[in-house]
Each structure stands twice: as C-alpha cells, then as structure tokens.
Amino acid sequence: MSPRAVIVGPPGSGKSTVGPLLAAALGVVFRDSDDDIVARTGRSISDIFAEDGEPAFRALEEEAVATALAEHDGVLSLGGGAPLTPGTRARLAGHTVVFLNVGLAAGVQRTGLSSARPLLAGVNPRATFKKLLDERVPVYREVATVEVATDDRTPAEIVAGLAAQLAVPAEAKE
Ligand SMILES: Nc1ncnc2c1ncn2[C@@H]1O[C@H](COP(=O)(O)OP(=O)(O)O)[C@@H](O)[C@H]1O
Ligand SMILES: O=C(O)C1=C[C@@H](OP(=O)(O)O)[C@@H](O)[C@H](O)C1
Numbered sequence: 001m002s003p004r005a006v007i008v009g010p011p012g013s014g015k016s017t018v019g020p021l022l023a024a025a026l027g028v029v030f031r032d033s034d035d036d037i038v039a040r041t042g043r044s045i046s047d048i049f050a051e052d053g054e055p056a057f058r059a060l061e062e063e064a065v066a067t068a069l070a071e072h073d074g075v076l077s078l079g080g081g082a083p084l085t086p087g088t089r090a091r092l093a094g095h096t097v098v099f100l101n102v103g104l105a106a107g108v109q110r111t112g113l114s115s116a117r118p119l120l121a122g123v124n125p126r127a128t129f130k131k132l133l134d135e136r137v138p139v140y141r142e143v144a145t146v147e148v149a150t151d152d153r154t155p156a157e158i159v160a161g162l163a164a165q166l167a168v169p170a171e172a173k174e
C-alpha cells in the first residue's frame, strides 16, 4: 500500500488546503501528518514545540510519517519541515511526491494571519520565511517528483492540474 500522492512544501504553500481537495478529486481518503500527531498525542503542534522542543516534535513527526506512508493509500500532506529529517527523505524515495511551492510574499501573507506555526512566530516573520525557503527549497526539490507554483493559482486550479497528472489511465484500472 502506498499513498497516491504525498504533498510537501513550505508552510503556507497550501498542503493542508489542497490535499483534501485533491483527495476528493481522485476519490481517495486524505490524511495530514500534523493532524495524526495531534490525534496521537492529544496536544497541539505549538504546545509540543513550546514544552518539548523541536527535536522532540521531529521525532514524533518522523514516526507519524513512516506510519502513514506504510498504511495510507490516499493523499498524504506532510508538515512543512518533515522532509528535513533524513529518515523521512529516505522513506519518500519511490513515492509520488508533489512539491507545492510558494514565494516569499505569498508565503508570508498566507501564514501571517495564524499563530499556529511556532517556527514563524518570531519578531521578523519575513526574514524567517526567507531563510526557511533558502534552506528548504533544495530539499523539497530533492524528494519531489512533481513541482507546482501556487502563488497565482487558486487551490481549485492547482487541484485540477494535479488531478489530471495523477489520474490513473483507464487501461491501468482494468
Ligand atoms: N493557492 C492558494 N491561494 C491562496 N491562498 C491559499 C492557497 N493555498 C492555501 N491558501 C491559504 O493559505 C493558508 C495556509 O494554507 P495551508 O493549507 O494551511 O498551508 P500548509 O498546510 O502548506 O501550511 C490558509 O489560510 C489557506 O486558505
Ligand atoms: O515548517 C515547519 O517546520 C512546520 C510546519 C507546520 O506544518 P505546515 O507546513 O502545514 O504549516 C508544522 O508541521 C510545524 O509547525 C512545523
């Protein structure tokens, strides 16, 4: 069993928004590694960061992603930092991995309204987001099999393009 698509990308790229829409378009179930962590621990992501620190969160995340990759056959969205963990990068090999990309301006705008992302909660979210993109875009590209720019596209437009690319050809279903 293997996910139809795993979605990676920076915070605010739309993984948790596009993922459920893509799953609906493909007729499969959606799952989000952050939701799995919250369900399993009974705590919010910000509480885990604040009380236990980022390394503890990354350990929980690696385990949640490994479990979902092994048992989920729908669309799986990861938290933005998940591909930073070497074990997760190794486990993503061979999967269909969609990199939702977002530029600095749109990324800051989309994440600025929420205090739920502890890594972006500092005094200068724009500088923090720029550093994050500089460090992570090469990592997302390393694991991805498909890349989609999201800045000037609605979630519905992104899903329409992806669903066409990921649809199983009729002859493969027979
Ligand atoms: N393509 C898009 N265009 C405009 N806004 C978007 C787009 N994708 C997501 N958003 C908005 O950006 C915010 C972050 O989206 P979310 O799906 O939580 O991102 P992620 O899971 O990648 O951090 C939400 O308010 C969402 O409605
Ligand atoms: O970029 C990151 O390191 C993180 C992104 C968040 O998920 P989203 O990318 O869905 O916001 C969440 O996993 C956590 O706050 C850490």
Ligand SMILES: [Mg+2]
Pocket: 015, 016, 034, 078, 079
């Ligand atoms: Mg998300």
